[in-house]
Amino acid sequence: MLLELDDQIIQSTGLSQEQLRVELAVQLYEQGKITVGQAGRMTSMGSIQFQQELGKRQIPSNYDKDDLDADLKTLSKLFQ
Template sequence: MLLELNDNVIKSTGLSEQELRIDLAVRPYEDGKITVGQGGTMTGLGHVKFQHELGKRKIASHFDVEDLEADLETLEKLAIARGKQTNT
């Protein structure tokens, strides 16, 4: 789906197109309806820069037990992979 906004609507907000994209992504993120990755895609910033934008706006990251477990699993895989590289 493509969302189009009339140039006059964008201009009436007083925001640049990029600022409006960010504003349109922040609310659903705050409400837990989209992830940081989805917000990064919506804004065209990528997830890291979108996280920076959230930080500038003092919006806390959503990080739950599932996220922690996924991060721990990734770190474990990286440690195993690194160990294999070191042993060869």
């Protein structure tokens, strides 16, 4: 799906298209609506650079016990 915004709307924000994309991704991430990976793809930054952007903004990672359990399970499979 392609999301189109009128150029006047984008201009009224005072942001470039890229900046607006980052702002949208940050807000959606903070609300728990998208993952870091999805935000990285949405912004074309990649997940590591997006995480760095979150750090600059002092936004904590949405990483909980379920995420840790999934990561540990993956690591255990890799090192068997």
